[in-house]
Each structure stands twice: as structure tokens, then as C-alpha cells.
Amino acid sequence: MPTHPQPVPPGPSSSTDPARPVRTVLDERDIGRALTRISHEILERNKGATDLVVLGIPSRGVPLAERIAERIAAVEGYDVPVGSLDVTMYRDDLRMKPARTLLPTQIPAGGIDGRIVVLVDDVLFSGRTIRAALDALNDLGRPRAVQLAVLVDRGHRELPIRADFVGKNLPTSLVERVRVTLAGTDDVDAVTIQGTAPAEEVTA
Amino acid sequence: MKRHLLSAADLSRDDAELVLRTAAELRELADRPIKKLPALRGRTVVNLFFEDSTRTRISFEAAAKRLSADVINFAAKGSSLSKGESLKDTALTLEAMGADAVVVRHGASGAPHRLAHSGWVRSSVVNAGDGTHEHPTQALLDAFTMSRHLGTGPKGSLDGRRVAIVGDVLHSRVARSNALLLNTLGAEVTLVAPPTLFPVGVESWPVEISYDLDAVIPKADAVMMLRVQRERMSGGFFPTAREYSRRYGLDGRRMATLQDHTIVMHPGPMVRGMEITADVADADRSVIVEQVTNGVAVRMAVLYLLLGGSEPAVGGEE
Numbered sequence: 001m002p003t004h005p006q007p008v009p010p011g012p013s014s015s016t017d018p019a020r021p022v023r024t025v026l027d028e029r030d031i032g033r034a035l036t037r038i039s040h041e042i043l044e045r046n047k048g049a050t051d052l053v054v055l056g057i058p059s060r061g062v063p064l065a066e067r068i069a070e071r072i073a074a075v076e077g078y079d080v081p082v083g084s085l086d087v088t089m090y091r092d093d094l095r096m097k098p099a100r101t102l103l104p105t106q107i108p109a110g111g112i113d114g115r116i117v118v119l120v121d122d123v124l125f126s127g128r129t130i131r132a133a134l135d136a137l138n139d140l141g142r143p144r145a146v147q148l149a150v151l152v153d154r155g156h157r158e159l160p161i162r163a164d165f166v167g168k169n170l171p172t173s174l175v176e177r178v179r180v181t182l183a184g185t186d187d188v189d190a191v192t193i194q195g196t197a198p199a200e201e202v203t204a
Numbered sequence: 205m206k207r208h209l210l211s212a213a214d215l216s217r218d219d220a221e222l223v224l225r226t227a228a229e230l231r232e233l234a235d236r237p238i239k240k241l242p243a244l245r246g247r248t249v250v251n252l253f254f255e256d257s258t259r260t261r262i263s264f265e266a267a268a269k270r271l272s273a274d275v276i277n278f279a280a281k282g283s284s285l286s287k288g289e290s291l292k293d294t295a296l297t298l299e300a301m302g303a304d305a306v307v308v309r310h311g312a313s314g315a316p317h318r319l320a321h322s323g324w325v326r327s328s329v330v331n332a333g334d335g336t337h338e339h340p341t342q343a344l345l346d347a348f349t350m351s352r353h354l355g356t357g358p359k360g361s362l363d364g365r366r367v368a369i370v371g372d373v374l375h376s377r378v379a380r381s382n383a384l385l386l387n388t389l390g391a392e393v394t395l396v397a398p399p400t401l402f403p404v405g406v407e408s409w410p411v412e413i414s415y416d417l418d419a420v421i422p423k424a425d426a427v428m429m430l431r432v433q434r435e436r437m438s439g440g441f442f443p444t445a446r447e448y449s450r451r452y453g454l455d456g457r458r459m460a461t462l463q464d465h466t467i468v469m470h471p472g473p474m475v476r477g478m479e480i481t482a483d484v485a486d487a488d489r490s491v492i493v494e495q496v497t498n499g500v501a502v503r504m505a506v507l508y509l510l511l512g513g514s515e516p517a518v519g520g521e522e
Contacts, residue, residue: 089512094513096513098513098516098517100513102225103229105229
């Protein structure tokens with residue numbers, strides 16, 4: 001059984017395309033700092049981590065959830081249940097594309113009933129993925145509360161959904177593409193943004 | 205363009221692995237309090253069964269319902285089919301009812317193919333067993349079960365695994381579908397049967413052939429026993445049931461010659477005492493009950509991949 005099939009995301013086809021320059025907005029150390037801050041904010045908000053369950057949304061949300069759980073464990077001194085929640089079957093655009101490959105759902109043994117579930121995803125955009133995740137949680141149990149942590153909030157919400165913990169607010173235009181790569185799944189930790197016009201400033 | 209699952213040969217290795225991977229995720233659903241996913245909400249799946257079948261029909265029904273599809277069961281007995289209606293008129297009725305998928309079991313080989321290619325229906329057609337021809341979802345669930353027990357690597361690959369399929373190959377759609385699919389997945393298949401129970405043309409199948417069970421099973425990683433389909437037999441294919449059991453049945457003595465990791469499979473329904481003895485059927489290495497559980501997950505995967513998106517993700521072209 002595959003534990004972590006990681007398909008190549010339908011991101012930028014070529015990062016060397018001169019008409020679509022790629023700009024790095026967060027590098028490895030920025031991502032590390034953002035995750036550390038989010039972890040502390042989660043602990044602060046919930047006054048500890050005793051009832052927490054951290055669930056990542058595949059594919060990039062899962063390694064982020066694991067890193068947040070590691071940081072929480074390092075601060076609190078005990079392990080926090082961490083898992084993954086695939087929302088493919090709950091998407092509202094399921095019928096608009098060919099049937100998608102399912103990704104792993106692994107709910108920690110204690111379940112989610114009465115717990116505080118922290119959903120973790122890489123980019124918050126339209127909010128539709130999170131809507132699907134809330135539906136998926138509904139079929140798994142009844143958490144006491146659901147909170148949302150994202151590495152990047154790029155705006156353009158289409159549903160009344162907001163994140164509780166945000167790594168970086170990144171104002172974008174709709175034609176731009178935000179891509180998160182994470183070591184382990186990809187080559188390096190980075191958040192990049194790809195525009196349509198030549199960039200005025202390029203930061204390495 | 206609609207696609208169908210009519211033959212195990214329709215599936216490329218990528219397709220088959222996608223079905224097995226999807227089934228692996230869907231199998232977890234059986235352990236959850238709410239065994240339901242919304243993927244096929246509002247879609248209609250018709251189970252069109254011209255032949256008696258309990259486990260296949262129930263399995264497809266459970267699979268479709270767990271994906272939130274509406275299920276209509278259409279059995280030959282007590283319907284207009286027993287009043288002489290043709291396959292075509294039945295198909296036109298289903299089309300008028302707006303079926304998205306038709307799961308068909310028919311006594312005549314090729315009936316699902318006819319249904320899919322005649323232009324009578326626009327729905328996806330899934331072959332749930334036609335005559336002595338094919339039963340692709342059974343082969344998929346068998347491969348899935350083998351992959352869980354014998355698979356190597358992260359993908360549960362069956363490359364190089366040896367599978368012995370024993371018994372009434374002549375009348376078995378399961379044997380043909382399994383031989384084709386397992387070959388696609390890289391396993392080595394040996395068919396074992398008395399010479400009278402091999403079909404014409406079996407030498408063109410991608411398999412080894414043997415008449416000697418005792419020589420084959422010590423090397424096998426999986427042994428699949430087939431039911432002797434006496435209802436399809438008009439002549440004498442073997443002298444007596446007792447002689448068949450002695451030469452081609454799996455009993456405790458033969459089971460003792462298997463390797464430690466070898467699993468025993470049976471597509472069901474079994475005839476205890478004929479092709480398999482009760483102590484073998486109930487042994488720890490027997491995965492016969494698990495095959496049934498896996499059947500639901502595999503059929504969910506097939507229905508999801510055919511109907512879940514805007515176009516099917518697997519299956520043969522129309």
C-alpha cells in the first residue's frame with residue numbers, strides 16, 4: 001500500500017520561461033520561522049496541546065502538519081497526534097475533471113471526536129478545499145473545534161472561510177501562481193510566485 | 205467518449221495499478237463509523253443480472269451505495285427478462301431511466317461487449333461476468349488481495365510472483381481474467397487442470413500449463429482454487445468427483461507442501477470437499493473471506509474511476 005504517493009502538482013510547467021518569471025517569496029529559513037510561530041500560536045490559543053489533532057491536507061499539507069506537530073512536541077514535551085485528510089471525494093469540482101487519484105487519509109488512532117482539529121494546508125486560495133475538508137471531517141466524527149493553519153494566504157476567497165494561523169499573507173493577482181515546494185517531497189523548501197509580466201525585482 | 209470495463213485486457217499496467225492504489229485508499233473506509241463518500245451523489249448505477257449471483261451483486265451494490273450512487277437492481281427472475289424481452293429492449297429501458305453505469309452479468313460470453321458497443325446505451329458498462337469469458341473485477345480484487353499479502357516495494361508490486369490457478373479453467377471466466385491481469389502486473393501464472401478442463405486456444409494465453417498439481421504448488425506464492433462448474437457441464441469431463449478431488453483438490457496434505465508465505469484463494473462459491481477441503485478453506489493462510497471484503501473496495505475504485513470525474517480515468521476506449 002502506498003503511504004505517500006506524491007504526484008507532480010500541476011504547477012508551472014517551466015520555471016525558465018522568460019515570460020513567466022519566478023520569484024521566491026519565502027525561503028527555507030522563512031518557512032521554518034513561520035512554522036515555529038504558527039506552532040506557538042496554536043499552543044497559545046489552545047492553552048497547550050492536550051486535545052489537539054493535527055491533520056494535513058495532501059499533498060503539501062501533510063509534511064507541514066508533521067513539522068508543526070514536531071515543533072509542538074518539542075515545546076510541550078509530549079507527542080501530538082498527526083495524520084492526513086484527503087478531500088478529493090468531497091471536492092465540488094470533482095465532475096469537472098477526469099477522476100482524480102485518491103491520496104492517503106490517515107486519522108490517528110484516538111479519532112477526532114471531542115478533540116480540537118487543526119487542519120494544515122500549504123496555500124489558502126478560494127477556500128473550496130477547506131470547505132471539502134470540513135465536509136470530510138463531518139463524516140469522520142465530531143471535533144470540539146476545527147482550526148485552520150496555512151503557510152500562505154493568497155486571498156481571492158470564494159467562500160466565507162478564513163485561516164486561524166497564517167505563515168504569510170501574500171497579496172496576489174488571479175493570474176499569478178503560488179507554488180510551495182518542501183524538502184522531502186520536492187528539492188527544497190520554498191514558496192515561489194510566478195507572474196505573467198516580467199518581474200520588477202527578483203530576489204534569489 | 206464513454207468508457208467501459210469489459211475485459212481485464214482493457215487495462216494497461218498503469219490503469220490496473222491506479223485501480224489497486226485507489227482501492228487501497230477506499231478500503232480504509234470499511235473501518236470508519238460512516239462508511240460513505242459523496243463522490244457519486246446523483247449518479248445511477250444499474251445492476252443488470254441475467255444470471256444468479258449473490259456475492260458479486262451485493263458487492264457492487266455495497267460499492268455503489270458507499271459512493272452515494274443510486275442503485276437499481278434488475279434481476280432476470282421476476283422481471284420482464286423472464287417474459288422474453290431482448291437484451292436490446294432492456295438496454296433501451298435502462299437508457300430511458302438515465303443510468304450512468306450498467307453492471308452486467310450475463311450467461312452469454314460477449315453480452316456486455318454487445319451492450320457497450322451497440323449504441324443502445326450511453327452509460328459505462330462494467331462486466332460482472334459473462335458466460336465463460338471474463339470477470340475483470342474479480343481479477344482486480346484477486347490481484348489486490350495478492351498485492352496486500354505478497355506485494356513488494358511501496359506499490360505492492362507482484363513482479364515475479366508465482367500464481368497457480370487450479371481447477372475448471374474451461375468454464376472459468378475468473379481464470380481468464382486473472383491470467384490476463386496478472387500477466388499485465390508482472391506475475392507468472394500457471395494453470396493447473398485435467399486436460400479435459402482446458403479451453404481451446406489456452407496455449408495462446410500468457411501462462412504456463414500443467415496437469416500435475418503436486419509439481420506446481422510448492423513453488424507457488426498464491427494458489428487459487430476454482431469451483432468445478434457442474435451446471436455448465438453436459439458431458440463427462442472427469443470420471444468421478446472423488447477422483448477429481450484426489451488429483452486436483454487442495455487438501456491438508458497438499459497444503460503442507462506450500463511455502464510458509466503462500467496464500468490460498470477461492471473466488472467463491474466454494475464446494476467444500478470437492479476442490480478444497482474444509483480444513484484448508486478455514487486455515488490461517490486462506491484469504492477467502494478477505495477477498496470478499498476487498499471486492500467492495502475494488503468495485504468502489506472501478507466505479508469511482510469510471511464515473512467520478514468528467515471522463516473515465518481507466519478502461520478501454522469505446
